[in-house]
Amino acid sequence: MTALRSDFLRILTERGFIHQCSDLEGLDAKAAAGEHVAYVGYDCTAPSLHVGHLLSIMMLHWLQQTGGKPIALMGGGTTRVGDPSGKDEARKLLTVEQIDANKESIKGTFSRFIAFGEGATDAMMVDNAEWLTKLNYIDFLRDVGRHFSVNRMLSFDSVKLRLDREHELSFLEFNYMILQAYDFAELAKRHGCILQMGGSDQWGNIVNGIDLGRRLGTQQLYALTCPLLTTSSGAKMGKTAAGAVWLNADMLSPWDYWQFWRNTEDGDVGRFLRLFTLLPMDEIARLEALQGAEINEAKKVLANEATALMHGREAADEAAETARKTFEQGALAETLPTVEVPPSVLDAGIGVLTAFGPEYAKLLPSMSEARRQVKAGGLRVNDVVVKDERAVLREGDMREGVIKLSFGKKRHVLLRPAR
RNA sequence: GGGGGAAUGUCCCGAGCGGCAAAGGGGGCGGACUGUAAAUCCGCUGGCUACGCCUUCGUAGGUUCGAGUCCUACUUCCCCCA
Numbered sequence: 434m435t436a437l438r439s440d441f442l443r444i445l446t447e448r449g450f451i452h453q454c455s456d457l458e459g460l461d462a463k464a465a466a467g468e469h470v471a472y473v474g475y476d477c478t479a480p481s482l483h484v485g486h487l488l489s490i491m492m493l494h495w496l497q498q499t500g501g502k503p504i505a506l507m508g509g510g511t512t513r514v515g516d517p518s519g520k521d522e523a524r525k526l527l528t529v530e531q532i533d534a535n536k537e538s539i540k541g542t543f544s545r546f547i548a549f550g551e552g553a554t555d556a557m558m559v560d561n562a563e564w565l566t567k568l569n570y571i572d573f574l575r576d577v578g579r580h581f582s583v584n585r586m587l588s589f590d591s592v593k594l595r596l597d598r599e600h601e602l603s604f605l606e607f608n609y610m611i612l613q614a615y616d617f618a619e620l621a622k623r624h625g626c627i628l629q630m631g632g633s634d635q636w637g638n639i640v641n642g643i644d645l646g647r648r649l650g651t652q653q654l655y656a657l658t659c660p661l662l663t664t665s666s667g668a669k670m671g672k673t674a675a676g677a678v679w680l681n682a683d684m685l686s687p688w689d690y691w692q693f694w695r696n697t698e699d700g701d702v703g704r705f706l707r708l709f710t711l712l713p714m715d716e717i718a719r720l721e722a723l724q725g726a727e728i729n730e731a732k733k734v735l736a737n738e739a740t741a742l743m744h745g746r747e748a749a750d751e752a753a754e755t756a757r758k759t760f761e762q763g764a765l766a767e768t769l770p771t772v773e774v775p776p777s778v779l780d781a782g783i784g785v786l787t788a789f790g791p792e793y794a795k796l797l798p799s800m801s802e803a804r805r806q807v808k809a810g811g812l813r814v815n816d817v818v819v820k821d822e823r824a825v826l827r828e829g830d831m832r833e834g835v836i837k838l839s840f841g842k843k844r845h846v847l848l849r850p851a852r
Numbered sequence: 853g854g855g856g857g858a859a860u861g862u863c864c865c866g867a868g869c870g871g872c873a874a875a876g877g878g879g880g881c882g883g884a885c886u887g888u889a890a891a892u893c894c895g896c897u898g899g900c901u902a903c904g905c906c907u908u909c910g911u912a913g914g915u916u917c918g919a920g921u922c923c924u925a926c927u928u929c930c931c932c933c934a
Contacts, residue, residue, distance in 0.1 A: 726886090800900070
């Protein structure tokens with residue numbers, strides 16, 4: 434392979450974004466000529482995107498930085514169908530209202546990473562509901578459906594997985610790839626979009642779009658996928674104890690987001706710095722070279738940079754400071770997550786289990802779980818291990834106006850009397 | 853159309869002579885060791901007004917003192933014959 438000429442592909446390559454490309458050289462030529470309008474599609478299945486989506490968002494970012502025009506496609510239409518890729522069961526159908534609400538909630542994420550506007554390289558956001566909901570079934574079958582071979586569709590992983598595992602695949606879902614392919618062709622026609630990017634699980638869907646484009650007479654289209662995020666120990670990335678690592682601050686606080694990055698495994702630090710921060714490569718190389726416990730410094734940089742990108746520098750600094758006090762000084766950081774309690778409750782005394790449970794601190798999902806954790810020695814009040822599950826917390830337990838509840842080593846909540 | 857088999861703890865895989873809150877994994881969580889890492893070892897892994905009570909084995913009934921386990925019907929999936 435010859436050296437890449439475009440900044441776009443060179444950066445993506447050196448930072449580790451590229452998993453597969455339909456025609457690297459062809460795309461390189463287009464990008465070098467500044468003709469790279471590209472899109473990534475996002476389904477509106479939840480009120481927020483999560484770290485898994487971040488990879489493709491970063492690709493849009495670099496695309497714009499290198500003179501390309503990014504398009505964020507909201508799947509207002511396709512979400513009504515449901516993508517079967519990588520799932521062994523059909524997702525519950527969302528109502529149109531839910532989808533719209535999710536879409537609104539997701540939109541804000543992008544402005545952190547790409548600049549929207551009317552200019553040639555300004556990003557734009559479109560919703561495929563715009564064209565998909567207007568399709569006429571018979572016309573669509575004749576114009577688009579005839580280009581799809583069922584024989585071939587059956588060979589795609591997303592479909593094969595279901596068939597092999599003897600799971601149901603509804604006709605509705607079976608159509609998803611056709612709609613996604615149609616999206617690509619449509620964006621090519623409307624906006625001169627020549628490239629679709631996405632996770633490696635989207636490869637089949639994207640390639641279908643390229644084929645359809647060719648048959649419908651668009652210009653040559655390209656596919657570019659990024660690797661699926663896993664940790665170096667092989668686990669699927671993007672889960673914390675609390676669930677998915679959401680990008681919206683109201684779904685996952687900047688503090689928890691910072692902690693997620695801080696807890697990166699050693700073996701992932703360099704890779705994540707390249708993927709999820711904008712730091713220059715030589716700086717990353719320096720951080721990556723740190724050995725042993727020093728690598729914690731690199732993890733802090735990763736957490737700071739990633740959090741600053743998503744939630745702003747201020748939120749990142751605050752999280753870093755809270756972490757420093759809590760973990761390095763063992764001091765009480767007032768900025769830890771806080772739960773307010775009516776003073777009357779404290780006057781009467783509150784059971785430890787209740788305090789930790791779903792009603793207050795929400796550190797544990799049930800009383801039974803809280804009880805178990807007491808037995809396991811996993812709960813602490815003001816850094817003292819809870820030994821008696823019937824212990825009661827009162828005003829007298831407050832230190833500096835709060836009661837510090839800890840679950841395990843890493844999760845802390847401050848109980849503060851409401852005024 | 854006929855015959856045979858399967859569905860188990862709402863994370864997954866999977867055992868289960870009629871006494872079962874249900875073996876064993878994986879995953880997850882906690883503890884120890886560390887560096888807020890990995891690996892390793894130990895413990896836990898349905899809920900509650902908790903030495904007891906409640907809800908769980910595809911769905912709905914039935915037999916029985918008692919059913920995941922037996923019977924009937926239904927649903928979905930797989931295999932064989934036509």
